[in-house]
Amino acid sequence: MIRLGAVYILAGLLFAAVAVFSAQDPSNPRRFRNAAFWGLIGVSFVAGNLLGDFGNGLLVLALVGLGGLGRLGHGRPATTTADARRQSATERGDRLFLPALVIPATALAGTLILKRVTIGGAALIEPGQATLISLALGVAIALSGAMIWLRPPMSAPAQEARRLLDSVGWAAILPQLLAALGAVFALSGVGDEVGKLMTGTMPLDGRFAAVASYTVGMALFTMVMGNAFAAFPVMTAAIGLPLIVRRFGGDPTAVAAIGMLSGFCGTLMTPMAANFNIVPVVLLELNDRNAVIKAQAPTALCLLMVNTGLMYFLAFR
Protein backbone atom coordinates (compact mmCIF):
# COMPACT_ATOMS: atom_id res chain seq x y z
CA MET A 1 0.00 0.00 0.00
CA ILE A 2 1.24 3.50 -0.86
CA ARG A 3 0.95 5.65 2.27
CA LEU A 4 1.10 9.37 2.83
CA GLY A 5 4.36 8.80 4.73
CA ALA A 6 6.06 7.80 1.48
CA VAL A 7 4.95 11.06 -0.12
CA TYR A 8 6.36 12.98 2.86
CA ILE A 9 9.72 11.26 2.39
CA LEU A 10 9.70 12.23 -1.30
CA ALA A 11 8.98 15.85 -0.35
CA GLY A 12 11.68 15.70 2.33
CA LEU A 13 14.26 14.49 -0.20
CA LEU A 14 13.32 17.32 -2.56
CA PHE A 15 13.80 19.95 0.16
CA ALA A 16 17.05 18.28 1.28
CA ALA A 17 18.40 18.44 -2.30
CA VAL A 18 17.37 22.09 -2.55
CA ALA A 19 19.18 22.74 0.75
CA VAL A 20 22.39 21.06 -0.44
CA PHE A 21 22.38 22.96 -3.75
CA SER A 22 21.66 26.19 -1.85
CA ALA A 23 24.71 25.69 0.36
CA GLN A 24 26.88 25.17 -2.75
CA ASP A 25 25.72 28.33 -4.55
CA PRO A 26 28.28 31.14 -4.03
CA SER A 27 26.09 33.58 -6.01
CA ASN A 28 23.69 33.68 -3.05
CA PRO A 29 25.10 35.92 -0.28
CA ARG A 30 22.79 34.25 2.25
CA ARG A 31 23.28 30.71 1.00
CA PHE A 32 23.69 29.08 4.42
CA ARG A 33 20.52 30.72 5.73
CA ASN A 34 18.64 29.36 2.71
CA ALA A 35 20.25 25.95 3.15
CA ALA A 36 19.18 25.84 6.81
CA PHE A 37 15.62 26.96 6.00
CA TRP A 38 14.99 24.41 3.22
CA GLY A 39 16.96 21.78 5.13
CA LEU A 40 14.76 22.10 8.23
CA ILE A 41 11.63 21.73 6.10
CA GLY A 42 13.24 18.57 4.71
CA VAL A 43 13.87 17.30 8.25
CA SER A 44 10.25 18.04 9.16
CA PHE A 45 8.98 16.00 6.20
CA VAL A 46 11.31 13.04 6.69
CA ALA A 47 11.49 12.83 10.48
CA GLY A 48 8.68 15.00 11.84
CA ASN A 49 7.03 12.07 13.61
CA LEU A 50 10.25 11.24 15.48
CA LEU A 51 10.89 14.71 16.88
CA GLY A 52 8.11 14.85 19.46
CA ASP A 53 5.68 17.73 19.86
CA PHE A 54 8.12 20.05 21.65
CA GLY A 55 10.88 19.19 19.17
CA ASN A 56 8.56 20.07 16.30
CA GLY A 57 7.69 23.30 18.10
CA LEU A 58 11.37 24.26 18.30
CA LEU A 59 11.77 23.36 14.63
CA VAL A 60 8.91 25.71 13.73
CA LEU A 61 10.43 28.52 15.80
CA ALA A 62 13.78 27.97 14.06
CA LEU A 63 12.06 28.19 10.66
CA VAL A 64 10.29 31.38 11.74
CA GLY A 65 13.61 32.83 12.90
CA LEU A 66 15.37 31.95 9.63
CA GLY A 67 12.58 33.16 7.36
CA GLY A 68 11.17 35.98 9.47
CA LEU A 69 14.12 37.71 11.16
CA GLY A 70 16.35 38.86 8.34
CA ARG A 71 15.84 37.83 4.76
CA LEU A 72 16.33 34.66 2.78
CA GLY A 73 18.56 35.11 -0.27
CA HIS A 74 17.99 34.22 -3.91
CA GLY A 75 20.18 31.55 -5.45
CA ARG A 76 21.00 31.61 -9.17
CA PRO A 77 20.88 28.02 -10.37
CA ALA A 78 22.14 27.48 -13.91
CA THR A 79 19.12 27.56 -16.18
CA THR A 80 18.34 28.49 -19.80
CA THR A 81 18.27 32.00 -21.34
CA ALA A 82 15.10 33.68 -22.58
CA ASP A 83 16.23 33.15 -26.19
CA ALA A 84 16.91 29.46 -25.64
CA ARG A 85 13.46 29.08 -24.09
CA ARG A 86 11.71 30.75 -27.03
CA GLN A 87 13.63 28.55 -29.45
CA SER A 88 12.87 25.42 -27.44
CA ALA A 89 9.20 26.40 -27.27
CA THR A 90 9.05 26.74 -31.05
CA GLU A 91 10.91 23.47 -31.65
CA ARG A 92 9.11 21.31 -29.11
CA GLY A 93 5.70 22.84 -29.59
CA ASP A 94 2.57 21.85 -27.75
CA ARG A 95 4.12 18.60 -26.49
CA LEU A 96 5.59 20.78 -23.71
CA PHE A 97 2.13 20.96 -22.16
CA LEU A 98 1.89 17.20 -21.87
CA PRO A 99 3.97 16.63 -18.68
CA ALA A 100 2.26 19.61 -17.00
CA LEU A 101 -1.14 18.11 -17.78
CA VAL A 102 -0.11 14.65 -16.55
CA ILE A 103 -0.26 15.96 -12.97
CA PRO A 104 -3.95 16.95 -12.92
CA ALA A 105 -4.81 13.95 -15.12
CA THR A 106 -3.20 11.57 -12.61
CA ALA A 107 -4.92 13.36 -9.74
CA LEU A 108 -8.18 12.83 -11.58
CA ALA A 109 -7.49 9.16 -12.29
CA GLY A 110 -6.35 8.66 -8.71
CA THR A 111 -9.49 10.11 -7.21
CA LEU A 112 -11.77 8.22 -9.58
CA ILE A 113 -9.97 4.89 -10.10
CA LEU A 114 -6.87 4.24 -7.94
CA LYS A 115 -8.92 4.78 -4.79
CA ARG A 116 -10.79 1.56 -5.54
CA VAL A 117 -7.87 -0.59 -6.70
CA THR A 118 -6.91 -3.45 -4.38
CA ILE A 119 -3.96 -5.80 -4.65
CA GLY A 120 -4.36 -9.12 -2.84
CA GLY A 121 -7.17 -7.66 -0.76
CA ALA A 122 -5.16 -4.63 0.41
CA ALA A 123 -5.95 -1.17 -0.92
CA LEU A 124 -3.30 0.24 -3.29
CA ILE A 125 -3.62 3.69 -1.74
CA GLU A 126 -4.02 4.65 1.92
CA PRO A 127 -7.74 5.30 2.44
CA GLY A 128 -8.64 8.99 2.56
CA GLN A 129 -5.34 10.14 1.04
CA ALA A 130 -6.07 9.45 -2.65
CA THR A 131 -5.77 13.09 -3.72
CA LEU A 132 -2.35 13.75 -2.17
CA ILE A 133 -0.89 10.39 -3.15
CA SER A 134 -2.05 10.73 -6.74
CA LEU A 135 -0.58 14.24 -6.82
CA ALA A 136 2.79 12.71 -5.91
CA LEU A 137 2.32 9.88 -8.42
CA GLY A 138 1.50 12.44 -11.11
CA VAL A 139 4.66 14.37 -10.29
CA ALA A 140 6.74 11.18 -10.46
CA ILE A 141 5.27 10.16 -13.83
CA ALA A 142 5.55 13.65 -15.33
CA LEU A 143 9.12 14.05 -14.08
CA SER A 144 10.30 10.66 -15.38
CA GLY A 145 8.72 11.32 -18.76
CA ALA A 146 10.19 14.80 -19.01
CA MET A 147 13.68 13.57 -17.99
CA ILE A 148 13.67 10.86 -20.67
CA TRP A 149 12.35 13.21 -23.35
CA LEU A 150 14.30 16.39 -22.60
CA ARG A 151 17.52 14.83 -21.23
CA PRO A 152 18.50 17.70 -18.91
CA PRO A 153 21.33 17.32 -16.36
CA MET A 154 20.30 15.00 -13.52
CA SER A 155 20.38 17.89 -11.06
CA ALA A 156 18.00 20.02 -13.16
CA PRO A 157 14.68 19.15 -11.44
CA ALA A 158 16.01 20.01 -7.97
CA GLN A 159 17.85 23.08 -9.26
CA GLU A 160 14.77 24.38 -11.09
CA ALA A 161 12.71 23.70 -7.95
CA ARG A 162 15.29 25.73 -6.02
CA ARG A 163 14.92 28.62 -8.49
CA LEU A 164 11.16 28.67 -7.86
CA LEU A 165 11.36 28.01 -4.10
CA ASP A 166 13.84 30.85 -3.61
CA SER A 167 11.37 33.19 -5.28
CA VAL A 168 8.58 31.85 -3.04
CA GLY A 169 10.83 32.23 0.03
CA TRP A 170 9.25 32.42 3.49
CA ALA A 171 5.76 32.13 2.01
CA ALA A 172 6.47 28.44 1.39
CA ILE A 173 5.57 27.55 4.98
CA LEU A 174 2.98 30.28 5.69
CA PRO A 175 -0.14 28.19 4.87
CA GLN A 176 1.11 25.34 7.09
CA LEU A 177 2.00 27.79 9.87
CA LEU A 178 -1.47 29.33 9.71
CA ALA A 179 -3.01 25.87 10.03
CA ALA A 180 -0.91 25.39 13.18
CA LEU A 181 -2.08 28.78 14.49
CA GLY A 182 -5.64 27.49 14.09
CA ALA A 183 -4.81 24.66 16.50
CA VAL A 184 -3.52 27.09 19.15
CA PHE A 185 -6.65 29.22 18.64
CA ALA A 186 -8.75 26.11 19.27
CA LEU A 187 -6.71 25.23 22.39
CA SER A 188 -7.41 28.65 23.87
CA GLY A 189 -11.06 28.87 22.83
CA VAL A 190 -10.59 31.88 20.53
CA GLY A 191 -13.51 30.88 18.30
CA ASP A 192 -16.06 31.02 21.11
CA GLU A 193 -14.71 34.38 22.28
CA VAL A 194 -15.00 35.88 18.79
CA GLY A 195 -18.50 34.42 18.46
CA LYS A 196 -19.54 36.01 21.77
CA LEU A 197 -18.01 39.34 20.79
CA MET A 198 -19.80 39.35 17.43
CA THR A 199 -23.21 38.30 18.71
CA GLY A 200 -22.85 40.87 21.49
CA THR A 201 -22.24 43.73 19.07
CA MET A 202 -24.49 42.82 16.14
CA PRO A 203 -28.10 43.91 15.69
CA LEU A 204 -30.20 40.75 15.91
CA ASP A 205 -33.77 42.00 16.28
CA GLY A 206 -35.78 41.26 13.19
CA ARG A 207 -35.41 38.74 10.43
CA PHE A 208 -33.29 40.79 8.05
CA ALA A 209 -30.93 41.99 10.78
CA ALA A 210 -30.35 38.41 11.91
CA VAL A 211 -29.70 37.19 8.34
CA ALA A 212 -27.33 40.06 7.57
CA SER A 213 -25.49 39.62 10.87
CA TYR A 214 -25.02 35.94 10.11
CA THR A 215 -23.75 36.35 6.53
CA VAL A 216 -21.54 39.37 7.26
CA GLY A 217 -20.39 37.77 10.53
CA MET A 218 -19.41 34.59 8.64
CA ALA A 219 -17.35 36.66 6.19
CA LEU A 220 -15.65 38.72 8.93
CA PHE A 221 -14.96 35.74 11.17
CA THR A 222 -13.55 33.86 8.18
CA MET A 223 -11.26 36.78 7.40
CA VAL A 224 -9.92 36.63 10.96
CA MET A 225 -9.48 32.85 11.10
CA GLY A 226 -8.38 32.37 7.49
CA ASN A 227 -10.96 29.73 6.60
CA ALA A 228 -14.71 29.35 6.67
CA PHE A 229 -14.53 25.90 8.29
CA ALA A 230 -13.41 27.44 11.60
CA ALA A 231 -16.04 30.16 11.46
CA PHE A 232 -19.03 28.05 10.46
CA PRO A 233 -19.70 26.04 13.65
CA VAL A 234 -19.27 29.09 15.90
CA MET A 235 -21.42 31.52 13.91
CA THR A 236 -24.11 28.95 13.10
CA ALA A 237 -24.40 27.92 16.74
CA ALA A 238 -24.51 31.59 17.81
CA ILE A 239 -26.85 33.11 15.19
CA GLY A 240 -27.81 30.69 12.42
CA LEU A 241 -29.62 28.01 14.42
CA PRO A 242 -31.04 29.83 17.47
CA LEU A 243 -32.25 32.93 15.64
CA ILE A 244 -32.71 32.40 11.92
CA VAL A 245 -33.86 28.77 12.08
CA ARG A 246 -35.57 28.43 15.48
CA ARG A 247 -36.98 31.90 16.12
CA PHE A 248 -37.74 33.05 12.58
CA GLY A 249 -38.43 29.62 11.08
CA GLY A 250 -35.77 29.57 8.34
CA ASP A 251 -35.00 26.39 6.39
CA PRO A 252 -31.80 25.01 8.02
CA THR A 253 -30.52 23.56 4.74
CA ALA A 254 -30.63 26.88 2.91
CA VAL A 255 -29.36 28.85 5.93
CA ALA A 256 -26.35 26.58 6.50
CA ALA A 257 -25.41 26.22 2.82
CA ILE A 258 -25.61 29.95 2.06
CA GLY A 259 -23.94 30.74 5.40
CA MET A 260 -20.90 28.67 4.43
CA LEU A 261 -20.75 30.39 1.03
CA SER A 262 -20.83 33.78 2.80
CA GLY A 263 -17.74 32.61 4.65
CA PHE A 264 -16.07 31.85 1.30
CA CYS A 265 -16.57 35.54 0.40
CA GLY A 266 -14.41 36.32 3.42
CA THR A 267 -11.77 33.81 2.29
CA LEU A 268 -11.34 35.83 -0.93
CA MET A 269 -10.48 38.97 1.07
CA THR A 270 -7.96 37.87 3.73
CA PRO A 271 -4.19 37.36 3.76
CA MET A 272 -4.87 34.72 6.43
CA ALA A 273 -6.01 32.41 3.60
CA ALA A 274 -2.40 32.35 2.47
CA ASN A 275 -2.50 29.42 0.07
CA PHE A 276 -5.15 31.19 -2.02
CA ASN A 277 -4.18 34.83 -1.64
CA ILE A 278 -0.48 35.07 -0.73
CA VAL A 279 1.10 32.04 -2.43
CA PRO A 280 0.00 33.22 -5.91
CA VAL A 281 1.48 36.66 -5.15
CA VAL A 282 4.92 35.12 -4.73
CA LEU A 283 4.46 32.53 -7.49
CA LEU A 284 3.48 35.23 -10.00
CA GLU A 285 6.15 37.64 -8.70
CA LEU A 286 3.69 40.45 -7.89
CA ASN A 287 5.01 43.58 -6.14
CA ASP A 288 1.88 44.26 -4.08
CA ARG A 289 1.33 41.61 -1.43
CA ASN A 290 -2.42 42.30 -1.56
CA ALA A 291 -2.73 42.30 -5.37
CA VAL A 292 -4.77 39.08 -5.54
CA ILE A 293 -7.06 40.18 -2.68
CA LYS A 294 -7.66 43.50 -4.47
CA ALA A 295 -8.55 41.65 -7.68
CA GLN A 296 -11.08 39.51 -5.78
CA ALA A 297 -12.57 41.93 -3.23
CA PRO A 298 -15.25 43.58 -5.46
CA THR A 299 -16.56 40.13 -6.47
CA ALA A 300 -16.52 38.98 -2.84
CA LEU A 301 -18.46 42.03 -1.60
CA CYS A 302 -21.09 41.74 -4.36
CA LEU A 303 -21.49 38.03 -3.66
CA LEU A 304 -21.87 38.71 0.06
CA MET A 305 -24.82 41.01 -0.73
CA VAL A 306 -26.25 38.40 -3.09
CA ASN A 307 -25.96 35.72 -0.41
CA THR A 308 -27.68 37.92 2.16
CA GLY A 309 -30.53 38.55 -0.29
CA LEU A 310 -30.76 34.87 -1.25
CA MET A 311 -31.01 33.77 2.37
CA TYR A 312 -33.55 36.47 3.22
CA PHE A 313 -35.82 35.70 0.27
CA LEU A 314 -35.36 31.93 -0.13
CA ALA A 315 -34.93 30.51 3.39
CA PHE A 316 -38.35 31.50 4.73
CA ARG A 317 -40.75 29.96 2.23
Next chain:
Amino acid sequence: MLTLSGIAIVVVGFLLRMNPLLVVAAAAIVTGLAGGHDLVTVISTFGRAFNDNRYVSLVWLVLPVIGLLERYGLQERARQLIGRVRTATPGRLLLLYLVVRQATAALGLVSLGGQAQMVRPLVAPMAEGAAENSFGNLSDTERQLVRAHSAGADNVGVFFGEDIFIAIGSVLLIKGFLEQNGIIVSPLALSVWAIPTAIAALAIHGTRLLLLDRRLRRKTESGDRP
Protein backbone atom coordinates in the same frame (compact mmCIF):
# COMPACT_ATOMS: atom_id res chain seq x y z
CA MET B 1 -11.15 38.70 26.15
CA LEU B 2 -7.40 38.35 26.69
CA THR B 3 -7.34 35.36 24.36
CA LEU B 4 -8.27 37.70 21.52
CA SER B 5 -4.90 39.50 21.79
CA GLY B 6 -3.50 37.02 19.25
CA ILE B 7 -6.06 38.20 16.71
CA ALA B 8 -5.09 41.79 17.42
CA ILE B 9 -1.45 40.86 16.73
CA VAL B 10 -2.44 39.28 13.42
CA VAL B 11 -4.50 42.28 12.30
CA VAL B 12 -1.90 44.87 13.32
CA GLY B 13 0.98 42.76 11.98
CA PHE B 14 -0.60 42.34 8.56
CA LEU B 15 -1.60 46.03 8.41
CA LEU B 16 1.96 47.11 9.22
CA ARG B 17 3.23 44.62 6.61
CA MET B 18 5.51 42.89 9.07
CA ASN B 19 6.87 39.49 8.11
CA PRO B 20 3.85 37.14 8.31
CA LEU B 21 5.91 34.26 9.78
CA LEU B 22 6.83 36.42 12.79
CA VAL B 23 3.29 37.73 13.11
CA VAL B 24 1.74 34.26 13.07
CA ALA B 25 4.25 32.76 15.50
CA ALA B 26 3.87 35.69 17.90
CA ALA B 27 0.08 35.43 17.70
CA ALA B 28 0.22 31.71 18.45
CA ILE B 29 2.44 32.12 21.52
CA VAL B 30 0.53 35.11 22.93
CA THR B 31 -2.85 33.41 22.38
CA GLY B 32 -1.67 30.23 24.07
CA LEU B 33 -0.21 32.06 27.07
CA ALA B 34 -3.33 34.26 27.36
CA GLY B 35 -5.43 31.10 27.33
CA GLY B 36 -3.68 30.09 30.56
CA HIS B 37 -1.27 27.50 29.13
CA ASP B 38 2.45 27.40 29.90
CA LEU B 39 5.08 28.11 27.25
CA VAL B 40 6.10 24.46 26.77
CA THR B 41 2.48 23.40 26.20
CA VAL B 42 1.97 26.21 23.71
CA ILE B 43 5.15 25.43 21.75
CA SER B 44 4.27 21.71 21.80
CA THR B 45 0.73 22.34 20.53
CA PHE B 46 2.08 24.61 17.80
CA GLY B 47 4.71 22.03 16.83
CA ARG B 48 2.31 19.10 16.80
CA ALA B 49 -0.19 21.02 14.64
CA PHE B 50 2.59 22.07 12.26
CA ASN B 51 3.63 18.42 11.93
CA ASP B 52 0.02 17.24 11.48
CA ASN B 53 -0.51 19.79 8.70
CA ARG B 54 2.53 18.92 6.59
CA TYR B 55 0.20 17.88 3.78
CA VAL B 56 -0.58 21.58 3.24
CA SER B 57 2.97 22.12 1.93
CA LEU B 58 2.92 19.09 -0.40
CA VAL B 59 1.78 21.44 -3.17
CA TRP B 60 5.46 22.38 -3.65
CA LEU B 61 6.12 18.86 -4.97
CA VAL B 62 4.99 20.08 -8.39
CA LEU B 63 7.80 22.67 -8.59
CA PRO B 64 10.48 20.33 -10.05
CA VAL B 65 8.17 19.49 -12.96
CA ILE B 66 6.99 23.06 -13.52
CA GLY B 67 10.55 24.42 -13.22
CA LEU B 68 11.95 21.81 -15.59
CA LEU B 69 9.29 22.54 -18.20
CA GLU B 70 9.87 26.29 -17.82
CA ARG B 71 13.54 25.62 -18.55
CA TYR B 72 12.42 24.29 -21.94
CA GLY B 73 10.02 27.13 -22.68
CA LEU B 74 6.63 26.13 -21.21
CA GLN B 75 5.56 29.72 -20.48
CA GLU B 76 6.79 30.89 -23.89
CA ARG B 77 4.81 28.10 -25.55
CA ALA B 78 1.68 29.09 -23.63
CA ARG B 79 2.10 32.60 -25.05
CA GLN B 80 2.70 31.33 -28.59
CA LEU B 81 -0.37 29.11 -28.36
CA ILE B 82 -2.67 31.94 -27.31
CA GLY B 83 -1.12 34.16 -30.00
CA ARG B 84 -2.62 31.90 -32.67
CA VAL B 85 -6.12 32.62 -31.36
CA ARG B 86 -6.88 36.03 -32.89
CA THR B 87 -10.00 36.68 -30.80
CA ALA B 88 -8.36 35.88 -27.45
CA THR B 89 -8.33 38.70 -24.90
CA PRO B 90 -7.26 38.27 -21.26
CA GLY B 91 -10.85 38.82 -20.07
CA ARG B 92 -12.32 36.23 -22.43
CA LEU B 93 -9.57 33.71 -21.70
CA LEU B 94 -9.96 34.07 -17.92
CA LEU B 95 -13.75 33.88 -18.25
CA LEU B 96 -13.33 30.59 -20.10
CA TYR B 97 -10.96 29.35 -17.38
CA LEU B 98 -13.42 30.47 -14.69
CA VAL B 99 -16.23 28.47 -16.34
CA VAL B 100 -14.08 25.35 -16.71
CA ARG B 101 -12.70 25.63 -13.16
CA GLN B 102 -16.16 26.10 -11.67
CA ALA B 103 -17.72 23.31 -13.71
CA THR B 104 -15.00 20.77 -12.91
CA ALA B 105 -15.03 21.74 -9.21
CA ALA B 106 -18.80 21.19 -9.20
CA LEU B 107 -18.07 17.63 -10.35
CA GLY B 108 -15.64 17.20 -7.45
CA LEU B 109 -12.51 17.61 -9.58
CA VAL B 110 -10.95 20.37 -7.47
CA SER B 111 -7.38 19.20 -8.13
CA LEU B 112 -7.67 19.99 -11.86
CA GLY B 113 -6.55 23.57 -11.20
CA GLY B 114 -4.48 25.35 -8.60
CA GLN B 115 -2.04 28.24 -8.31
CA ALA B 116 1.20 26.24 -8.60
CA GLN B 117 -0.03 23.58 -11.04
CA MET B 118 -2.10 25.66 -13.48
CA VAL B 119 -1.97 29.41 -12.88
CA ARG B 120 1.79 30.01 -12.78
CA PRO B 121 2.81 27.73 -15.69
CA LEU B 122 -0.20 28.07 -18.01
CA VAL B 123 -3.04 30.45 -17.18
CA ALA B 124 -1.07 33.56 -16.25
CA PRO B 125 1.35 33.38 -19.24
CA MET B 126 -1.59 32.81 -21.59
CA ALA B 127 -3.50 35.76 -20.12
CA GLU B 128 -0.40 37.94 -20.45
CA GLY B 129 0.15 36.76 -24.01
CA ALA B 130 -3.46 37.49 -24.89
CA ALA B 131 -3.14 40.95 -23.34
CA GLU B 132 -0.03 41.70 -25.40
CA ASN B 133 -1.70 40.52 -28.60
CA SER B 134 -4.85 42.52 -27.96
CA PHE B 135 -3.52 45.72 -26.46
CA GLY B 136 0.16 45.93 -27.43
CA ASN B 137 2.95 46.38 -24.92
CA LEU B 138 1.84 46.30 -21.31
CA SER B 139 3.21 48.49 -18.55
CA ASP B 140 4.42 46.69 -15.44
CA THR B 141 1.26 47.71 -13.53
CA GLU B 142 -1.01 46.25 -16.23
CA ARG B 143 1.03 43.07 -16.45
CA GLN B 144 0.70 42.59 -12.67
CA LEU B 145 -3.03 43.30 -12.87
CA VAL B 146 -3.51 40.56 -15.48
CA ARG B 147 -1.51 38.10 -13.36
CA ALA B 148 -3.47 38.94 -10.19
CA HIS B 149 -6.73 38.35 -12.06
CA SER B 150 -5.42 34.99 -13.31
CA ALA B 151 -5.00 33.92 -9.68
CA GLY B 152 -8.40 35.40 -8.78
CA ALA B 153 -10.22 33.47 -11.51
CA ASP B 154 -8.84 30.20 -10.14
CA ASN B 155 -9.93 31.00 -6.57
CA VAL B 156 -13.42 32.27 -7.43
CA GLY B 157 -14.00 29.29 -9.73
CA VAL B 158 -13.06 26.65 -7.21
CA PHE B 159 -14.72 28.30 -4.17
CA PHE B 160 -18.11 28.73 -5.81
CA GLY B 161 -18.03 25.47 -7.74
CA GLU B 162 -16.94 22.91 -5.16
CA ASP B 163 -19.98 23.29 -2.89
CA ILE B 164 -22.20 21.94 -5.65
CA PHE B 165 -20.39 18.61 -5.29
CA ILE B 166 -22.03 16.48 -2.61
CA ALA B 167 -18.88 14.89 -1.16
CA ILE B 168 -16.70 17.99 -0.73
CA GLY B 169 -15.34 18.85 2.73
CA SER B 170 -17.52 21.88 3.38
CA VAL B 171 -20.76 20.07 2.52
CA LEU B 172 -19.81 17.18 4.82
CA LEU B 173 -18.90 19.66 7.58
CA ILE B 174 -22.32 21.35 7.32
CA LYS B 175 -24.10 17.99 7.33
CA GLY B 176 -22.13 16.80 10.38
CA PHE B 177 -22.68 20.04 12.29
CA LEU B 178 -26.44 20.08 11.66
CA GLU B 179 -26.64 16.41 12.64
CA GLN B 180 -24.99 17.18 16.00
CA ASN B 181 -27.76 19.72 16.52
CA GLY B 182 -30.49 17.22 15.72
CA ILE B 183 -31.19 18.36 12.15
CA ILE B 184 -30.84 15.72 9.45
CA VAL B 185 -30.18 17.07 5.95
CA SER B 186 -29.08 15.29 2.80
CA PRO B 187 -25.83 16.40 1.11
CA LEU B 188 -27.78 16.70 -2.14
CA ALA B 189 -30.16 19.28 -0.62
CA LEU B 190 -27.17 21.28 0.64
CA SER B 191 -25.45 21.21 -2.73
CA VAL B 192 -28.63 22.35 -4.51
CA TRP B 193 -28.60 25.46 -2.30
CA ALA B 194 -25.07 26.23 -3.55
CA ILE B 195 -26.30 26.62 -7.12
CA PRO B 196 -27.85 30.14 -6.91
CA THR B 197 -24.63 31.58 -5.43
CA ALA B 198 -22.56 29.72 -8.03
CA ILE B 199 -24.56 31.31 -10.84
CA ALA B 200 -24.21 34.74 -9.23
CA ALA B 201 -20.45 34.23 -8.83
CA LEU B 202 -20.10 33.36 -12.52
CA ALA B 203 -22.21 36.37 -13.58
CA ILE B 204 -20.45 38.87 -11.30
CA HIS B 205 -16.87 37.71 -11.75
CA GLY B 206 -17.39 37.00 -15.46
CA THR B 207 -18.63 40.55 -16.00
CA ARG B 208 -15.65 41.92 -14.09
CA LEU B 209 -13.26 39.90 -16.25
CA LEU B 210 -14.81 41.32 -19.42
CA LEU B 211 -14.57 44.80 -17.90
CA LEU B 212 -10.87 44.09 -17.33
CA ASP B 213 -10.46 44.07 -21.13
CA ARG B 214 -12.08 47.51 -21.38
CA ARG B 215 -9.87 48.83 -18.62
CA LEU B 216 -6.71 47.50 -20.29
CA ARG B 217 -7.78 48.88 -23.69
CA ARG B 218 -8.38 52.35 -22.24
CA LYS B 219 -5.07 52.33 -20.40
CA THR B 220 -2.98 51.26 -23.38
CA GLU B 221 -4.79 53.70 -25.71
CA SER B 222 -4.31 56.62 -23.37
CA GLY B 223 -0.66 55.58 -23.15
CA ASP B 224 -0.27 56.28 -26.87
CA ARG B 225 -1.42 59.87 -26.47
CA PRO B 226 0.42 61.27 -23.48
